[in-house]
Amino acid sequence: MRARDNPFRSERVEGLAFRNPGFSWSGLEASLAAAGGRGAIVGPEGHGKTTLLLEWHARSQAAGREAVHLRVGRGQRRLDAAQKRRIAGAVAVFADSAEQLGWTGWREFVALTRRARSVVVTTHRPGRFATVYLCRTSPALLQELVEELHPSGPECRLLWHRHRGNLRNALRELYDKMSPEIPATK
């Protein structure tokens, strides 16, 4: 199977809509409003934080708001000049992996976004802003995603446990399983 036909290729996985039992956009927006427009999506790696954040950003833009999305790199303790320019004056800010910012970087970020109507960040642990959503996964969720990508996909319970709920790694393992075996050499 070629990369472009692999049902678990990256753009298909990234195209999966965020879902979870009990999740609703209205509930999420209400949580953010209750937190004064400053909220954090919290969860371990591969549990859907970035997916939820990107969808929220897209919804914000579709609603006509000036929404900015930025991604804080691993080990990036402060925002760079370009990122600061982008968020200064933005109406809605969506910052991925904000836990990477150091103390000074976080204070800068808060100061630059003080005029924004809403600021949503993703973090691995609660603390920076009020938690507006806690991302959790389950074997059933993984099964649902796999079946959407590949209707005759494998059973996912063991897969979910092996990756300790990290859906991203589980789906990448399925990508490998779909790849062809190379015949033996001459």
Added chain:
Amino acid sequence: MTMNAEITVSKTEFAPGEMINGNVSWHSSEDVLMAEVRLFWQTRGKGTTDVAVAATETFANPRPTDERAFSFTAPPAPPSFSGQLISLVWGVELVLVPGGSVHRDIVIAPGGREIPLDNPEWLEAADPSAGAGRLRFGS
């Protein structure tokens, strides 16, 4: 707002240097402020997608319902290829503002054939360093 759009091309396989001729047509319930066709490539596979636009043709004075012709020269590189981890796919995309976009995959490669990377004849030998991390004794 509703939009219907379609891209038709003379064929879907092109060799580098060949002309890519086609038509785009759309029907939008609102005024279209900008319409353009892009020739682009993108990667698909296990890695994060890379995208690049090779050429753009912007249509002047687009109407809500319209039909236009476009023409590109197929670039020499990169060719369409498909392996286990990466596929590189060329495409033609119609972008309407407001409205959205549609695209159609094409192949640009020598002879108009996508280069497959899964040719078993290309693996003429085993990985020579498979045992290189160990000292060998008795050989």
Added chain:
Amino acid sequence: MGLTFQRRDRSAGQAGLVGRLVGTLFFGVFLLAGLVFLWLIGREALRTLETYWWPKAPAVILSSEVVDDPDEENPYSVGVQYRYTWNGSGQVSDQLQRSRQRFSDFSRAAGLVALYPAGCETECFVNPKRPEAVLCHGELWIGLFALIPAIFVLVGAGGIYGCWAAGKESKAGPLSDGNKRGGKAHWFGLLFVVVGLAVLLIWYLPAVVTGLVSLSWVETPCTIESSRVVEVDSDDGKTYRVDILYRYEFAGVGYRSNRYKSFRGSSGGRSSKEAVVDQYRPGSQALCFVDPAAPRNAVLVRGLGWEAAFGLLPLAFIGVGLGVFLSGCSRKGPVATLVVNGPPDLFAGGSRELKPRVSPFGRFGVLVFAAVFWNGIVSVFLFQVAGEWRQGHQPWMLTLFLVPFVLVGLAILIGVIYSLLALANPRPVVRLTPGVLTPGCSFEVEWTLRGSAGRLKNLNVFLEGREEATYRRGTDTSTDRHVFARFVVAGVDNPLEIAQGSARRNLPPCVPPGFVAENNKILWSLRIHGSIAFWPDLCEEFEVSVATGQ
């Protein structure tokens, strides 16, 4: 499984809380030890510095001699008594400096005694706060040794900070990831250079100079006054040195010295030292070699001994440190943010000498640095634990705690040995014609092996193509690789052809050209592999450009 080759390369680690706590504990030991020794050395240096602000007072030397304390590792010290006047009253003191100095070298103590002979009038420095005086200030350069615990403090603090603060990610993407990964680690190379230079300049070179110069010293009869083997305790265990005190006369003046040869210091092996001492029994006559320009300097054995080989150690420190430092300094920028055809057609149509992807010396240097650093620190604790076991204690907790560190150290050592052995492998010099390949082209590879090519049983040359796909999501980045092509260019087992040869090959017309984007790449490389019995194989990889045919 076939030949699917996928190497998962996580450039971002997942430390976790437990890992951070373990790391904090590990580096905390460095920090604590460094702080303790920094305080001790600093305190001594401060005590010596204080004397520079003490007022002077006239003093008369009452007695002055070299004191021999056989129970001490450094048995010789200066025994001096002097009377001084302070605030109108007479005082007596026996302090030469604020801290009593002990010497292993008799002549150094004798030199100080010679500065203050009995009866001479001189000045001393008096502590205005309490009745205390010294004849001289002491040596401030000892404070420079504070650099060593300072390094431990830096390593400890830096390591703890690193545990809790994530490492820097390259913002430019994977193309510059590897190049920037050196980060600040290359400054540790500079530390190694400093330490190596210090050992070289302070210990090794003066001894080498003395050894060489002593070849022209004057042969002089001497009488052995005492001879013994001195035991020196250290963290690494016991070492031994000879201490032979002899007296001689030169130009009518009597001298005493205990310098055996140009290189001072102790080493393992008590029996060899006892054999030496047996040759120089007290009361026996012997020959020494005296420096006519400074008769106080003398040796029993002149010239350079086997200890001169120890110069390799500081040189290795300097070499490795320089290698690490310079390789970190010479960071290359990304080849290109998007390269579709490969490098510019500068070499198309011509031939090109290929550069290896990774230098074997660079690989070795980094491993040595890692091995010395890691095992040097672990060995301190290991010997401590071993000592505890020898004494009948059973420090199970500490032993178990050390096991993973020792295993890592062993693995690094094996890597050092392997890469050291690999350094002796012949180095291939490879030329590719044309310099840039195109699908369907005919190309020629010429190779010459510099070094001991005769050890190779065979030589294989492959042209390899592989996919590399990097996936980034949130803070996670991982790269997968898959080899999709491995063309045999040459396979020879004739020794003549192994040492030098060439091979021609046609590249299939439908192979993909090289392709480099931010997250996805198609890379081509030439791999040279040679089998060597009972030795690491020769494995070298060279970047190759494959452009489109158009």
